[in-house]
Amino acid sequence: MRARLALLSSLLLLSALPAAAGQKLTVYTYESFTAEWGPGPQVEKAFEAKCGCDLEFISVADGVALLNRVRLEGKDTKADIVLGLDTNLTAEAAATGLFVPHGVDPAGLVVPGGWTDPVFLPYDYGYFAVVYDTEKLPTPPSSLKELVEGDARHKIVIQDPRSSTPGLGLLLWVKAVYGDEAGNAWAKLKDRVLTVTPGWSEAYGLFTSGEAPMVLSYTTSPAYHMIAESTERYQAAAFAEGHYLQIEVAAATTVGAGNPLTRDFLAFMTGPEFQDVIPETNWMFPAGRTDKPLNPAFDRLVKPAKSLLLPADEVATNRKAWVDEWLSAMSK
Amino acid sequence: MTAASSARSRDWRAIAGAAALAAVAFLVGGAFFGLLHEGAPSDLAAAFDDYMLRVARFTLWQAGLSTLLSILPAIAVARALSRHPSFPGRAWLLRLFAVPLGLPAIVAALGLLAFYGRAGFAADVIDAAGGGTWPGIYGLTGILVAHAFFNLPLATRLFLEALDTVPADHWRLASQLGMRPAATFRLVEWPVLRAALPGTAGLVFMLCVTSFTLVLTLGGGPGATTLEVAIYQALRFDFDPPRAVVLTLLQVALTAAVVVALSRFGMAVTGEAAIAVSRRRYLGVGRAEAFANGLIILLAAVFVLAPMAATVVSGLAADLGRLAGEASVRRAVATSLVLSGLSAFVAVPLSLSLVAARRGIQLRRRAVRPGPYERLLDAGPSLVLVVPPIVIGAGWFLLLRRGIDVFAAAPVMVVAVNAVMAMPFAVRAIRPAYDAASERHERLCAGLGIHGWNRFRLVDWPVLRRPLATGLAFAMALSLGDLGVIALFGSDAVQTLPYLVYQRMGSYRTADAAGLALLLGALCLSLMLAADRLGRTPE
Numbered sequence: 001m002r003a004r005l006a007l008l009s010s011l012l013l014l015s016a017l018p019a020a021a022g023q024k025l026t027v028y029t030y031e032s033f034t035a036e037w038g039p040g041p042q043v044e045k046a047f048e049a050k051c052g053c054d055l056e057f058i059s060v061a062d063g064v065a066l067l068n069r070v071r072l073e074g075k076d077t078k079a080d081i082v083l084g085l086d087t088n089l090t091a092e093a094a095a096t097g098l099f100v101p102h103g104v105d106p107a108g109l110v111v112p113g114g115w116t117d118p119v120f121l122p123y124d125y126g127y128f129a130v131v132y133d134t135e136k137l138p139t140p141p142s143s144l145k146e147l148v149e150g151d152a153r154h155k156i157v158i159q160d161p162r163s164s165t166p167g168l169g170l171l172l173w174v175k176a177v178y179g180d181e182a183g184n185a186w187a188k189l190k191d192r193v194l195t196v197t198p199g200w201s202e203a204y205g206l207f208t209s210g211e212a213p214m215v216l217s218y219t220t221s222p223a224y225h226m227i228a229e230s231t232e233r234y235q236a237a238a239f240a241e242g243h244y245l246q247i248e249v250a251a252a253t254t255v256g257a258g259n260p261l262t263r264d265f266l267a268f269m270t271g272p273e274f275q276d277v278i279p280e281t282n283w284m285f286p287a288g289r290t291d292k293p294l295n296p297a298f299d300r301l302v303k304p305a306k307s308l309l310l311p312a313d314e315v316a317t318n319r320k321a322w323v324d325e326w327l328s329a330m331s332k
Numbered sequence: 333m334t335a336a337s338s339a340r341s342r343d344w345r346a347i348a349g350a351a352a353l354a355a356v357a358f359l360v361g362g363a364f365f366g367l368l369h370e371g372a373p374s375d376l377a378a379a380f381d382d383y384m385l386r387v388a389r390f391t392l393w394q395a396g397l398s399t400l401l402s403i404l405p406a407i408a409v410a411r412a413l414s415r416h417p418s419f420p421g422r423a424w425l426l427r428l429f430a431v432p433l434g435l436p437a438i439v440a441a442l443g444l445l446a447f448y449g450r451a452g453f454a455a456d457v458i459d460a461a462g463g464g465t466w467p468g469i470y471g472l473t474g475i476l477v478a479h480a481f482f483n484l485p486l487a488t489r490l491f492l493e494a495l496d497t498v499p500a501d502h503w504r505l506a507s508q509l510g511m512r513p514a515a516t517f518r519l520v521e522w523p524v525l526r527a528a529l530p531g532t533a534g535l536v537f538m539l540c541v542t543s544f545t546l547v548l549t550l551g552g553g554p555g556a557t558t559l560e561v562a563i564y565q566a567l568r569f570d571f572d573p574p575r576a577v578v579l580t581l582l583q584v585a586l587t588a589a590v591v592v593a594l595s596r597f598g599m600a601v602t603g604e605a606a607i608a609v610s611r612r613r614y615l616g617v618g619r620a621e622a623f624a625n626g627l628i629i630l631l632a633a634v635f636v637l638a639p640m641a642a643t644v645v646s647g648l649a650a651d652l653g654r655l656a657g658e659a660s661v662r663r664a665v666a667t668s669l670v671l672s673g674l675s676a677f678v679a680v681p682l683s684l685s686l687v688a689a690r691r692g693i694q695l696r697r698r699a700v701r702p703g704p705y706e707r708l709l710d711a712g713p714s715l716v717l718v719v720p721p722i723v724i725g726a727g728w729f730l731l732l733r734r735g736i737d738v739f740a741a742a743p744v745m746v747v748a749v750n751a752v753m754a755m756p757f758a759v760r761a762i763r764p765a766y767d768a769a770s771e772r773h774e775r776l777c778a779g780l781g782i783h784g785w786n787r788f789r790l791v792d793w794p795v796l797r798r799p800l801a802t803g804l805a806f807a808m809a810l811s812l813g814d815l816g817v818i819a820l821f822g823s824d825a826v827q828t829l830p831y832l833v834y835q836r837m838g839s840y841r842t843a844d845a846a847g848l849a850l851l852l853g854a855l856c857l858s859l860m861l862a863a864d865r866l867g868r869t870p871e
Contacts, residue, residue, distance in 0.1 A: 032839055036660060058739065060821075064568050071571065072726075073733055092571075153465070155450075160548060162565040190553065194450075195470050198548045198561075201837040202438050206549070208842050209442055210451030211468065224840045283840075320570075327383065331555040 023053035025261040027250075028079040030066055032282075034059040039274075039281040046273045053261055063165060063248075067093055070253070074098065080256030081265060083123065087247045087309065088168060090120050091316035099251040104266050111247055111287050112307040120249035123269050124284035127243035127304050128169040129219040129236035130156065136213035140237035144177050147239075148189045155194035156214035157203045161323050164199045165246070170216050171326055172315060173244035176308040182322070186329035196330070208234075219243065219302045220283045226297040227280065242306025248284065344784060349689020349709055352682040352755075356713045359752050363719075363727025364580075367573040370730060384562065384579075391558040392586060394472065394547065395540035398479035403533050406484050409632040410491030411521055412625035415617050419626075425633055426492070427860035429485035431640060433757075434809040434856035436830045437545035438837070439643060439849040444469075444478055444550075446642030453638075474550030479543065483536040485636050490535075490760050493799060494528035495521060497768035513621050524764070530594040531711075531760050537594070538717040538756070541587055559583045563720050573726065580723050587718045591711050640853065647850025650843045661832065661848065668828040668855070671746055672811035676758075678751035679807040680800060683758035686713060687766045695774060714756035724749055729821060742821035750811035757810055758803035765799040766792070801867030809856045829855070 034040035034057045044055050060069050063084050070082055070093075077098070085093055093099060101118045109115045111122050130147060132140040137154055141147040147156070159167030178185045194212045197203040207215035219236045226232060250269060256262040268274055270288040278286045279294050286294075413422060432440060447453045448469045455466035469477055498520055506516050544560045551557075559579060566576040617625070655661050690709040697703060702710070728745060732738055773791050777783065782791060812830065829852045836844040 031835065035835060035839065037839065068568065068571055072730060076734060160554065160561075162554075162561065162569060163548075193553060194468070195549060195552045196554055198545055199838075201834060202441070202545065202549050204840070205438060205442055205837055205842060205845075206445070209445065209449070211445055211449050221840070228840070324383075327554050330553050331386075331557075 023051070023261065024056065025051075025053060025080050025256075025259060025265055026056050026058060026078050027081045027083050027265070028058050028060070028066060028070065028077075029082075030062045030084040031059045032062075033057070033084060037281060039277045042277045042281065043274055046277075047265060047268055050268065050273075051261060051264060055265070063089060070098060071096055075254065077253055077255055079253050080259045080262045081250055081252055083250035083269075085120070085249055085251070086165065087245075087249065087312055088165070088172070088315050088319075090117070090249060091312040093251070094119060095316075098253050100254055100257045102252055102266050103263060104270060108270060108289050109287055110289070112245060113309060115287075117249075120251045121266055121270065122247045122249050122287040123274065124278045124282055124287050125245060125247040126284040127219040127245055127302075127307070128166060128173055129217060129221070129243055129302060130214050130239070131207070131217040131221045131234055131236050132214045133207070133210075134233055134235055136210075140214070140235075142238065143240035144174065145241070147192070148185050150192070152191040154192070154214065155212040156192055156216065157194050157206045157212045158196055158216045159200055159203050160196045160198055161326060164197075166200050166203075166216055166218075167196070168319075169244055169246060171322060172310055173308060175322055176244060176310055177241045183325045183329045186326055187332065190330055190332070193330070218246075218283070219304070220279075220285065220298075223279075223295070223297045223301055224283050226300070227295055236302045238302040238304070240305060242308045243302070243304035245307045245309045247287070247309075345685075345688040345692035348685035349692070352685040352689070353709060353713065355682060356716055356752055356755070359724065359748055360716055360719055362731055363724040364577055366727035366730035367577045367723070370573045380582075384582075387557050387559055387562055388582065388586065390556065391541055391560075391583075392590070394475050394479075394556070394558070395537050395543075396590075397472075398476055398483070398540040398543075399533055399537045401476050402480045402483035402487050402536050403529070405480070405632065406487035406491055406532075407525060408628050409484070409488045410495060410525075411517065412628045413488070413492055414495040414521070415625055416622070416629075419629060423864070425629070426489060427857055427864065428637060428640065429489055430806065430809055430860045431853050431856045432482050432485055432636070433806065434812040434852060434859075435643075435849065436833055436852075437543075438549065439833065439845075439852075440481060440639065441478060441546055441549050442646075442846075443639035443643040444474075444481060446646070447638050448474075448477060453642075470550060470552035472551075472556070474552070475543075475547055475556060478546045478550055479540050481636060481639060482546075483539060484632065486757075487532050487536055488632070489802075490532045491525055491528055493761055493802065494524045494764040497764045498524055499768075499772075513618070526597070528760075528764055530591075530597055531763070533597075534591040534594050534711060535714060535717075535756055535760060537590055538587055538714060541583065542718055542720065559586075560720055564722060567722055567726055573730070576723055576726070580719055583718050584715055588711075588715055591715070592707075595707070595711065643846070643849055643853060646843075646846040647853075650847025650850070652847050652850075655844060655847050655851070660827065661829075661851075664827050664829045664832045665851070665855070667826060668812055668830075668852075671743065671826065671828060672750065672808045674747045675750035675754055675811035676804050676807035678747065679754040679758050679811075680762075680804050682751070683755045683762055683803060684766070684796075684800070686755070686759055687763045690763075691767055691770050695770070713752070714759070716752050717756055721749055721753070725821065738821055742826050745821060746826050751807070754807035754810045757806045761803040761806055762796065762799045765796055769795040798867035801863040804866070805859045805863030808859050812852065812856065 029040070032038050040057050040059075044057065047055050058079070060066055063086055066082060066084050067089050070077055070079060073079075075098070082093075082099075099119050102121045104121055106115045106121070109122060111125055115122055130140065141150050158170055161167040161171040174185055174189075175182045195206070197206065200217070203215050204217060206212060214237075217236075222232075222235050225234045250266065252262045252266060272289050272291040275286040275288045275290045276292045278284060279298060285298075413419065413426070416422070445452055445468070449455065450466060450468040455468070458464070458466045468474070502520050506520050511519065541558070542560050543558060544564065547556050547558050548561060559582065563576050563579045563583070566572050566579060686709055690706055693706045693709065694702065697706065725745060728741075729738060732741055769792060777787050777791055812828070829848060833845045833848045833852065836842075836848065
């Protein structure tokens, strides 16, 4: 009897298997998304409960590695969706021909400047900002111009645009504000730069260990310190010219176009269940409607006077020349 | 009979050496093949513009200076330590000297800055003395200090390993003849040091050539850019695999030229063919010399231990209890130990094969100068150190992606790359002892017809036990560190401790990162303890 029951249940299991296996969605993303404290675990739980399917996140180092990974895999990729590119990478990503239109109505999106891209769909955004230590620097610069021309004794740590996303962000910020004069601006700012690190982590580590009173980071950085560490010590400086915007996006691949779950996930991504998770896990602003109000700390963050964003194709075309300009100004 | 058996034993060594060489060539060659398969370099000339020439020049300049500043003091420190075998705390100092090997660059940089930085100890002292604002050590100074911090202890240990091969009879003779320190140095110590010099200096040079995070972080600006940065950039942002290969080959060629030039400084040791009869060393060290040696050791200890102390202090401020209880931390410790253990157990036999094969060829040759194959066995595999792991990782990713599940291949890649990267260290730890033992035992073994496994078990093992254990511990400590190889493979399966350090640092959790760095340092130290125990010759 028991044996027959076991046989029966295993038969049932077997018959259930193919259906479950078909209900699987693979999303490539970056590592901090799937970290224990990142959005990944909560998003996975919420989406799986909704679709009754298996959502698998596969993570690589960061946004750039993500694009390279998909580029290398080409049409053989296992990814239905790639989540975690930013607006500076979309032109190159689109050029691979591996991504298809998302088909989601962008009406509910709350991205500054609006959103019309048919292929890439935003899930969060943030602004680059100079974060400063209030105990060391009572009066931070109030504009990019003041940062460039101010007292060179008050140092800043920045990131290298050749290896880091925020580093590229500052490069574009200066370009957006100074245009053709960017080279001269960098030549002036150079004396104020304590050092240029390969990535955000090294720069922020130097900053919090007191090596410099300023660091290039995000307007949302103080939110982490206020919420998780209950300290007001680190604040972002509001710049009069406006702040450069970083929008993080996802897109469906040609492989994912054949999976019905792909569209479901993209719609879910812009909805409140996903968006509620973002602020305090990814430390960015939600790009869609949320159900829960944001932690009050987010209301106290710098609200940029203006959002700066250079068009993705312009960035892709000129990136090398602009980095060279930066190099020659900074290497003198 | 004798000739036949010695020929057989030579064959065994030659085959093992060729196999080890082939393994290294396979790993690097496979990666290059994978990258070049994507397309030939579009514009070779473009890879060698003014920018690249400047970068290449700076790379060689900082690496050369760093090597000099690590090697010269290391000779003094190693000699001082060798002349005082019972210096208080000597054993612990040597164990601690191996810890920087396993520390991620950024952890060491923060430790150094806690001392020499703008908010560090030096700044406080100068501030208190009214000396104005301390500018920190950013610029070439910072790069040199950091490289000396990593490499001085390493070079010291390798030189000491060489000094330990001086037969006890030599010491006794020097003592009986009443040699002064200068004469002892010239006649007894310098010959073995000189033999170890090209290998050690070459190793340090290669480590400094490929330095990336330290050079950028402490260099103060993009004026301090190494070729490694350019390679990284070519592979990541520009996504130009052929260019990455060209730049890697440039880096390998430049380094090879320096290593060959260094080998001219070397000298074959005219070793001692007789078996040592003295067991303990006879050393008479005068009071003035003892004082000078003590000072040298103390200075080196402060230079290396102070930044490590800073790492310990900031690590202790972390919530260590909570960290130790986290499942991810425990998993990372286990993953780190398993992966680095596997790498070390692959690296050490391969290294021993190379050492044995080189020695076998050296014995057979009649010419004074080593031939090309012997040179290749000697320095060739260490050139793998200047092939960036990210290049090997990307190349193999390209090769494997169609055939197998690349995520499953990630741990295999990590073990293979770390093993090959650790070989140059293990080779240097093993070679002085192996060559010295061979010098003493070769004829005896040939005469008695002892070869193969019996020879290894009865003759080589007792003398090689300690250097093999050192090599194993070095290889393991080193393998605890690197992450570049898995950038594309995805790291879900290989979340090691240094990976966690970076992950926490990258998400504002600085205190956690400091705590994990402390854990990593403690792990390295335990490895050295274990190696000492493993290597102890049973009395």
